[in-house]
Amino acid sequence: xxxxxxxxxxxxxxxxxxxxxxxxxxxxxxxxxxxxxxxxxxxxxxxxxxxxxxxxxxxxxxxxxxxxxxxxxxxxxxxxxxxxxxxxxxxxxxxxxxxxxxxxxxxxxxxxxxxxxxxxxxxxxxxxxxxxxxxxxxxxxxxxx
Amino acid sequence: xxxxxxxxxxxxxxxxxxxxxxxxxxxxxxxxxxxxxxxxxxxxxxxxxxxxxxxxxxxxxxxxxxxxxxxxxxxxxxxxxxxxxxxxxxxxxxxxxxxxxxxxxxxxxxxxxxxxxxxxxxxxxxxxxxxxxxxxxxxxxxxxx
Numbered sequence: 001x002x003x004x005x006x007x008x009x010x011x012x013x014x015x016x017x018x019x020x021x022x023x024x025x026x027x028x029x030x031x032x033x034x035x036x037x038x039x040x041x042x043x044x045x046x047x048x049x050x051x052x053x054x055x056x057x058x059x060x061x062x063x064x065x066x067x068x069x070x071x072x073x074x075x076x077x078x079x080x081x082x083x084x085x086x087x088x089x090x091x092x093x094x095x096x097x098x099x100x101x102x103x104x105x106x107x108x109x110x111x112x113x114x115x116x117x118x119x120x121x122x123x124x125x126x127x128x129x130x131x132x133x134x135x136x137x138x139x140x141x142x143x144x145x
Numbered sequence: 146x147x148x149x150x151x152x153x154x155x156x157x158x159x160x161x162x163x164x165x166x167x168x169x170x171x172x173x174x175x176x177x178x179x180x181x182x183x184x185x186x187x188x189x190x191x192x193x194x195x196x197x198x199x200x201x202x203x204x205x206x207x208x209x210x211x212x213x214x215x216x217x218x219x220x221x222x223x224x225x226x227x228x229x230x231x232x233x234x235x236x237x238x239x240x241x242x243x244x245x246x247x248x249x250x251x252x253x254x255x256x257x258x259x260x261x262x263x264x265x266x267x268x269x270x271x272x273x274x275x276x277x278x279x280x281x282x283x284x285x286x287x288x289x290x
Contacts, residue, residue, distance in 0.1 A: 049210050049227055050217035054285035061206030065194050072195035072231055079232025082194055086217055087224025089249045104234045140199035143287075 005096040009043045016120040018127055019134050022144055023056060024063055026134070028120050029100070031112050036071065036123050038101040040064040046097045048086035059143050064099040066137035070130040071103040079104035150241040154188045161265040163272055164279050167289055168201060169208055171279070173265050174245070176257050181216065181268050183246040185209040191242045193231035204288050209244040211282035215275040216248040224249035 007013035009025060018038060019026040029037040040063050046052040052060070064082050071077035081102045085091040138144045152158035154170060163183060164171040174182040185208050191197040197205070209227050216222035226247045230236040283289045 048217070049225070050214040052210070054207055054210070054282040055287060057210045057282075058203045058207050058286040058288060061210070062199055062203050065197070065199070065202045065206070068231060069195040072193070077232075079230070079235030079237070080194070081228060081230055081235050083226060083228030085224070085226055086213060087222075087249060089251060090224030090226050090247075092224070102235075104232060106234060137199040137202075141203040142200060143203060 003045060003096050004094060005041050005098065006045050009041070016115070016124060018067075018124065019063070019131055021135070022059055022063075022138060024060055026063065026067065028115055028123055030115050032115050032119075033100075033102050033112055034104060035119065036075075036077075036103045036126065038064075038067055040067070040099040040101065042097060047095050048092060048097050049084050050086060052097045055143070058141065059138060060097070060099055062137050062141045062143060063134050064101050066134045067101045067127075069137070070127065070133050071101070074130055074133075075103075075126065076105075077103040078106040148190060148241050149239060150186050150243065151190050154186070161260070161269060163212075163269065164208070164276055166280070167204055167208075167283060169205055171208065171212065173260055173268055175260050177260050177264075178245075178247050178257055179249060180264065181220075181222075181248045181271065183209075183212055185212070185244040185246065187242060192240050193237060193242050194229050195231060197242045200288070203286065204283060205242070205244055207282050207286045207288060208279050209246050211279045212246045212272075214282070215272065215278050216246070219275055219278075220248075220271065221250075222248040223251040 008015045016028040068080045084099045153160045161173040213225045229244045
């Protein structure tokens with residue numbers, strides 16, 4: 001069985017990519033809960049939080065936190081959730097470790113339709129000036145040189 | 146206005162403590178969503194994920210992930226969620242950064258009553274043999290010496 005995130009990492013499946021580096025990729029969730037719903041995913045395959053190595057966990061969570069900072073402190077989001085689900089019973093759907101970053105804008109739009117190309121491009125444009133924050137946070141945490 | 150987590154950190158308010166070290170404390174949530182619901186909290190006060198410094202974020206998330214590993218890989222939990230909420234609209238209730246670790250045991254018990262002393266002591270006893278995993282993960286991530 002092919003893993004969709006491994007296919008995306010290998011460039012064999014499409015995605016809208018926000019960031020790639022240091023063994024991580026950040027893409028737009030295909031079924032966003034809100035505008036700007038992101039996934040932080042290690043390029044290497046691990047099933048979930050419990051089997052991902054500590055150093056890679058640190059990088060992934062710090063990258064996710066950097067994006068939460070961008071939403072809350074730079075882009076005016078009124079809230080944000082940062083989370084991972086492990087196990088079907090806890091809501092995990094794709095069994096390749098990933099962290100959700102879900103901004104709340106206060107417009108009540110927490111739906112779950114398919115991401116449109118128009119929305120995807122507008123989210124990428126919104127994030128473009130702030131992508132450096134991921135690198136800053138990884139450096140700030142002492143996780144990259 | 147006093148911050149309850151600052152009061153707990155200072156030893157002025159009670160809590161059931163699982164771990165303390167490296168600027169972090171892990172306590173039992175007073176209103177657990179499931180048996181073993183934990184909070185990973187920096188001792189120093191920050192409002193939420195967006196204003197917590199990167200290095201401290203890395204430590205807190207890695208500690209939370211270590212506890213998720215304990216639940217999933219050692220204690221038989223069928224699932225676990227690891228998450229933080231920022232902003233009232235996203236479900237944040239206490240405005241001192243904290244990460245929830247919520248195990249799923251498959252018994253359908255996702256209530257939210259007040260933690261009893263009996264349940265607290267039984268959770269502490271369950272975790273006692275595995276507390277070293279937090280330190281192992283922090284070391285494994287290169288976050289402590």
